[in-house]
Structures are given as structure tokens and as C-alpha cells.
Amino acid sequence: MAETRPPRPELVCPAGTPAALKSAVDAGADCVYVGFRDETNARNFPGLNFSRKELGEGVAFAHERGAKVLVAINTFPRAGEPALWRQAVDDAAKAKADAVILADIGLIEYAHRTHPELRLHLSVQAAASNPDAIRFYAERFGVRRVVLPRVLTVQEIAALNPKIAPVETEVFVFGGLCVMAEGRCALSSYVTGQSPNMNGVCSPAGDVRYTETPQGITSELSGFTINKFAHNEPAGYPTLCKGRFLANDKASYLFEEPTSLNTLSMLPDLIKAGVTAFKIEGRQRGRAYVAAVVQAFRQGVDAVMAGRPLPDIDLDRITEGGKQTTGAYEKAWR
């Protein structure tokens, strides 16, 4: 029997501003994901995100060019105060967004009940990584796609896909990495009182200080030294998970090193594994990053689908710490 060709996966690209949305669409994004300018999304950064008017204009711009817009409403509402999050769902539906990306089970129930026509995607923040959990969201609330936590190998993803069909899977292919406890990480909250889960911000910029010294640069979070980089040593984000700790007179990374996920070389395997959508992390990054990464992955996906060899594209210059990893997809540390 002839081997069936896997469908062409969607490229889901980040946009923190309307200009970045345009860059993403122009660079070949199939979908762009965005957030509102408040704590309903996990990139609630100063000066970032979309007003309601900007979302409407962004959706129109994308739709005219055949691209979709997904709205991330992926933080967890404060107990007893769901109004802001529900309003975000209502406004996304009103703006004709193609889907909302949700994490909180109560908000998912609200969206399913109030906007039955609205396509629901399960955020990585919900951390659903096994067939039972995913099937529950699909059967109970009609969730159509799950963004998989960055804990699974390609083989595990390939085994999962047939078990949850017709639910689609979306996986991260490039960008910043979190410790493998998405939606449950309390490191930022422990140090700053604010977390990506509740406030939409990890290690808020207001708590970060950089100090230049003759030895290099020191990054601090709420007064705690997170890292010291020597001159010419590539720097990373000032998050506690990427802190360099001193033990037995040796400085080393405890949770993870400053490094970016890059799976360009693994695209054929991920496509073969039946993944529906490839997600690029980085709504907080500039439009130069968006354009460069989207173009690279557009070329990569198109090459694989056309049976051509993968292009050799160097993305080192935009990676955190100047380093790249294939992360859990290969689990090379095992």
C-alpha cells in the first residue's frame, strides 16, 4: 500500500504588537497568536500586546492574506474574579478570532457554553500531556487542539497522536524554554510575588536590575543575584530557572542553561509524528526575531513537504545565550 503523505502542518507564529503580526504574516505564518494588553495572557509585559481595536484590525489584516489569528487567554483567573478573563473570551469571539488558547478549566467551560462556535485550543499552560487528560478536554468541552507541554519525545508524540485523534496537536519548535512544569511553575512567584500563571509575567521587568561591573554584567531579580556574565559571555533571561548557582566553589546551572529550543533539523520527524501545528515562542521578542524565525521555519516546512533537503539556516544570533537545543524531543541527557 502506498504511504500516505502527512498533511502540511500550520506554522503558528508569535506577535506582541500589530507590527509583529504584519511581519509574521508577511514572512509566511499560517496563524499568528496574540494576547490582550492585560493579565489574561502569559506575556503580560510592559508596552506589549493588543488593544481590542488593534486585535480587530490584526484579524482583518491576517484574514485578507489567508492567515488565522489565535488569541491566548492562557492565565488562570483569580478566584472569584473571572470577569476580566470572560470578557477577553467574549472580545476575541467578537473580533472574529479563529480560536482562543485557554488553560483554565472554568474559563474553557465558559467559552464552550457561551461561544459554541468558537474554536478552542488548550494552552501549554494546562499541561495536558496524556490521552486521558486530552480526551477529557475534547469530549467535555469540544477542545480541538492541544498545545503539548515541552516534556515529550518525538516518539511519545507519535504514539499519542492516534490515541487522541481527531484532536490536533501543536508543538513548540523554536524559542525560549521553561522548566518542565508549565502552568505549575512557582519560581517567579516565589521571588517576585508574580507568576506567568496568575499575572501573565515571569520575572517581571520591574523586578529586574542589570549592573555593569569591571568583571561583566550582574543580573538581579528582586535583589537576588541571578547570574553574572563575564565580558563577551552571551547573556540570558534573568529568570530564577536560569540562575547560576554557586556550590562547592563551582558556579553552574541548577534548573536549565540559557538556551533556545531549535527543532529545524527535526521537522521531518515531527511532521511524520502527525503534528498539526508548529509553534514559535516569543511574543515578547521584536519583529526582527519574528521575521527571521518565521522565514526559517516557513522554508523548512515547505522544503520537507516538497521532499527537498532542509535548508541550512543559522539562527544562532537570535538565540538566548547564543546556544540551541532540541530539548525534550530527543532527551539527549538520558
Place this chain on the structure above:
Amino acid sequence: MRQGQTRTGAKPVTPPFSPVLLLGMALQPVRPALLQPLFDAMLRVIRRRHPDILERMADYSDKAVCIDPVDLPFVILLEPNPDAPALTVRRAVDPAEVAATIHGPLEMLIALAEGKVDGDALFFSRRLVIEGDTEVVVALRNAIDGAGIDLIEDISAELGPLARPFRSAAGAAIGLMGRMRDDFETLRNALIAPAVKDVHSQDSRITQLETELKQLRKAARRGGAA
């Protein structure tokens, strides 16, 4: 580095050997006040063409930011108050006056404003240094990146019938700058070539010594002669 520009006194970014550095030297005797009309005009263009920048900065209206093009003998003081924004060129700024300072070479700062380079990537590679209130810098970066600034297009749009000659002149200037940059790079490489050769030779020697040291340590652990 001019006094009073940094919070620590440490030199944050070494200016690259470029045509801008030469321009900066030539501009040393020029009084900042002579350049102020240029920055006033620039602010008018920004307010007209990109009002969203100040809107995104609304929460930081009282936070002044010092932009320090490290290859020029001036700094730029940005006050983002939406009702009375100001872009002032100064010889130096007292750190106490500003919430934060951004240091970087001029060409890189322009590329950043135009969204041609990624701010995080510049920070990771240490070509951009920020000091002070990180939040206001992140807000400013996002506001400017989101505005979709294109300096030549923005200025052209304000020039009416002069737009076309301006575009031609700007294109020619960019071309000339590119050629000069290449020439400077060649010159720089020629100047530092002997030093680079010495460093490479020292590198090889250090690697060799490290290998020997490792072997000696291994031998010592095994109780052999070391």
C-alpha cells in the same frame, strides 16, 4: 566615556570602529543646542506618524530615559509624557535625572528603532547595555518595535514634493555608509592582524598547557609520578 552617563562608572559598550565613530569625533566641538532643531523635528514626526508609541508608554509618562549612542559625543534624553513629550540632545545626563539608560552604537540603535534587529538578541550578545529601571526600557522597546518605524519613509512623508529627492539622497547615503563600513572593517582587520596572530598563538599554547595539566592531574590521582 563621558562623566555622569552611567550609573556605575564602568564603560558599558566599546564603540565599534566605524564611520560613525569618526563622525562622532568630528562632532566633538559641536554644541548640542545646534542639533536640537533636528530632534524637535524628529519628535514632531514621531508624534504625527506613530502616536501609539506614547500611548503604549502611558504608564511610564514620568520616567525619562537616556539613550546613549556610544560612538557619538551626545546623549538623547527622552521624556515620554504624552501631553508634553521631549527629545533633548545633551552632552551628558546625570543618572539621577533618568529612570534608565540604554547604551549602544548609533547604527544599532537606529536598526533597533526600525525593527531590523531584535532587542533581546542584542542584549544576549551584549551589544546593547541597559542600566536602571528595566521595566521602562522594556516598555519603550516594545512601544517602538510595535510602531513599525521606517525612518526614511517617515521623514519622506513629511517632506511633500521633496520626498523623492530625499529618498534618493538617503539611498545614496546608505550606500556610501555601507561601502565606508566595509573599508573600515578592512582597515580594522589590517591594524589588529598582528595582535590577533599573537592571541591565536597564545590560545594554542594555553590549550596545550591545559591538556598537559589534565594529564598530570589524572596521573596524580592514579598515584603515578606527577
